[in-house]
Amino acid sequence: MSSSSTLSQDSATPYDATTSQTYDGTAPFPDDDSPAPRRRGGERLYVTVTAVIVVLPFLALGLAAWLLWGTLIRPADALLALVLYVVTGFGVTVGFHRGLTHGGYRAARPVRIALAVAGSMSFQGDVIGWVATHRRHHAFTDRPGDPHSPYRYGTHLRGQLRGLAHSHVGWLFRNDPTPAERYAPDLLADRDIRAVSRAFPALCVLTLALPFALGWAIGGTWVHATTALLWAGLVRIALLHHVTWSVNSLCHMIGRRPFRTRRHDRATNLWPLALLSFGESWHNLHHADPTSARHGVDRGQIDPSAAVIRVLERLGWVHDVRWPTQDRVAARRT
Template sequence: MSAPARTRPMAPPRPADPHAGLPANAIGRRKSVLEIVTLYVFVVVPFLALAAVVPAVWGWGLSWLDVGLAVGFYFATLLGVTVGYHRYFTHGSFKAKRPLRLALAVAGSMAIQGPVVQWVADHRRHHAFSDREGDPHSPWRYGTGAGALLKGMFHAHLGWLFERRKTNAERYAPDLLKDPALVMTGRLFVVWAAVSVFLPALIGGVVTGTWAGAWSAFFWAGLVRIALLHHVTWSINSVCHVVGDRPFVSPGRDRATNFWPLAILSAGESWHNLHHADPTCARHGVLRGQIDISARVIWAFEKLGWAWNVKWPDPVRLAAKRRVPATTGS
């Protein structure tokens, strides 16, 4: 009797050992109980707040102050991740003066997606093993069937956060570990998370002079804003490796895509195909009509003299990475 057909190599099923294919020193220590509890609190509570949006609006609505605070904190913390954690700390798309470097680390921490060093280690590992064994959050890890892909997208979107073993930061982010200020920023992560959640409430309370104003700002600009930010950025891991177009060739089994509906909410991160084709490029939206807010912010930093050696798109390199459209013979 012949052996059963194997899953296509582009999207292998999950191995018995979830860390198969990794170097021996790629995985670090297990997460502590406190880290697991904190993770559940900062993931589940904002999500419940997001689920409560409709009845909340039906009950008492929201004010323009709530909207302003939510939008302001959303983009400040989002850019801390996209410009800071991602394009600067992970990929070195530009160099930054010390005050900007630390400000980006704090702003990224306030997005409540983990301390900067661990975030960078996870993301560098993602690029090293994109969409194959060893990738911490590939939606293709279980296979290509509908059920396997659905399970994989949940893992890529959210489930991977609850893995008990950490990526080894000594292997994937040794440069950041040499910076005592960044290490201290990571140790104060819970403080920055608390500031992110409660500062909008403080501002709302002071401006309105009421507890109702403080509660409203806490709900909208604190919990709901964090939940929306989480799910938009997590969608880059899940949706942007399954749905969308791929105008550029990315290496190996990588299946990163461009997904335009998230371009504004993700500040340009959803132009994910170009990013995986050219990871150090400071601009991800390089084609006509591709809005990239993060790139514009980096441009402003450069003009102000706060950033330099920005790795802007190179036309020759981009042309070499463009996917050649398939043609039919005559």
């Protein structure tokens, strides 16, 4: 199990320490903080694969609309989409994020592996790469070194609009890999997590094959299988992608900031995303107290991921949960 003590958000070695320390909070980020470029062939392959992952679900949505024109979506398709959205979504929020990235709790080995598998089926990248990128985001939030800050191009209007697109999806196309050796050495040393990471391509196939097979089993025809694949496979993946990316983008530009964060860190709380993101959009508290297992700490702030962790704790499947205390929360309020 990873812990924030493995790589604290203040102790990570910057790509460019001098630039990061002198950043004034308004200027565009310099372009000299990226690692050496990939070889030309590798760069084209990276961009091609990323484009397929980003664009294909939306093409699928158009195809689904064409196939189902004049008819209603089948209840089985909607149910499958909901179940897989919840399973893979909690894999990301409870497994990838609050557990493996920040060490908000410690899990029994089967639970840790199951959550890592579920998160991998979200199509958001292999578990080690995901964790490394997110730890780097916390190490350099909204300053040079942050892989997906909406302030990369400055704080003027044009820069903000360009930055919003960058933080939402554009960063995926940049030649800016995050070294796992630096940001996730604990996961590289974990043979179970390494195995899940290597299995990522197979898990991507599984997350699409599963709704296709279940649609066929329920309906008995290729049409039922295809519509299940489109709605419970590709469209479900697209929705979860954009909810996750919205936390990267919108939750650093729009919303309230009731808690203090580090200099330049502009993480916000954005309540409309709370349910779809399973509590991840209470982002301001998360950046004020990254290891907290609960992000929605105020009255009425729904946090389904924290509820799942609570259930797992009561079952004895997770322990050493870092629940927020009143004093700790009060100390971080503005």
